Amino acid sequence: MNQTDLGDSVxxxxxxxxxxxxxxxxxxxxxxxxxxxxxxxGNVTFAPGCRNNWHSHPGGQVLLVTGGRGWYQQxxxxxxxLRPGDVVEIPPDAKHWHGAARDSRFSHLAVMVxxxxxxxxxxxxxxxxxYDSLK
Amino acid sequence: MNQTDLGDSVxxxxxxxxxxxxxxxxxxxxxxxxxxxxxxxGNVTFAPGCRNNWHSHPGGQVLLVTGGRGWYQQxxxxxxxLRPGDVVEIPPDAKHWHGAARDSRFSHLAVMVxxxxxxxxxxxxxxxxxYDSLK
Numbered sequence: 378m379n380q381t382d383l384g385d386s387v388x389x390x391x392x393x394x395x396x397x398x399x400x401x402x403x404x405x406x407x408x409x410x411x412x413x414x415x416x417x418x419g420n421v422t423f424a425p426g427c428r429n430n431w432h433s434h435p436g437g438q439v440l441l442v443t444g445g446r447g448w449y450q451q452x453x454x455x456x457x458x459l460r461p462g463d464v465v466e467i468p469p470d471a472k473h474w475h476g477a478a479r480d481s482r483f484s485h486l487a488v489m490v491x492x493x494x495x496x497x498x499x500x501x502x503x504x505x506x507x508y509d510s511l512k
Numbered sequence: 513m514n515q516t517d518l519g520d521s522v523x524x525x526x527x528x529x530x531x532x533x534x535x536x537x538x539x540x541x542x543x544x545x546x547x548x549x550x551x552x553x554g555n556v557t558f559a560p561g562c563r564n565n566w567h568s569h570p571g572g573q574v575l576l577v578t579g580g581r582g583w584y585q586q587x588x589x590x591x592x593x594l595r596p597g598d599v600v601e602i603p604p605d606a607k608h609w610h611g612a613a614r615d616s617r618f619s620h621l622a623v624m625v626x627x628x629x630x631x632x633x634x635x636x637x638x639x640x641x642x643y644d645s646l647k
């Protein structure tokens with residue numbers, strides 16, 4: 378598998394392209410368990426350069442990286458480069474974003490923690506200058 | 513990747529070999545998030561022929577199959593063959609087992625649902641005649 382040009386997603390289905398105002402470009406989502414279940418799990422794939430806006434989850438979220446290269450950043454901290462096999466535990470209510478590197482697609486599983494606490498709170502886009510500074 | 517002879521696990525670390533009386537043979541576990549966290553996730557790899565005993569989870573569990581060929585069976589139902597990309601939602605308190613096919617290693621991520629409800633309840637081994645009847 379060419380990690381910088383995933384023709385599809387990794388292991389799990391690519392799903393449908395998102396038409397979300399909270400993403401800077403093309404991204405795809407396949408829900409692996411129902412969104413209204415006790416443990417919603419989605420397979421998310423970002424096109425190169427695509428990232429989501431700053432946001433937070435009342436119950437937290439776990440990311441399991443399956444393909445490509447990407448970034449995770451929590452507000453006030455340096456961005457963390459992500460590769461297949463990396464795991465991110467996002468604390469409840471922590472303001473953060475995630476997405477692909479400029480030159481690579483990026484796929485991760487996203488496990489919602491304690492979904493009864495409510496949906497994501499969406500905030501402002503990541504500043505272009507901040508994203509563009511990432512190598 | 514040769515799906516019938518995974519030299520390692522898939523994407524995530526193989527982890528440590530389990531010394532569990534609840535498994536019929538060799539299996540490996542890497543916890544991807546802490547066992548005492550709000551969302552414990554383990555990467556489980558079974559040697560060919562290895563399966564766990566019948567058991568249940570008070571909060572349920574989700575299996576995300578990443579490699580090889582294996583089986584899932586819920587009490588009173590036919591066994592379901594599992595391949596990479598398959599997802600199993602195990603209801604709370606449902607008596608079940610999972611494990612590898614006779615001729616293949618088998619890897620899945622196991623996501624504990626609602627872990628505050630308590631640990632797995634372990635029961636009797638899967639009858640050899642029942643396992644041996646699976647193709």
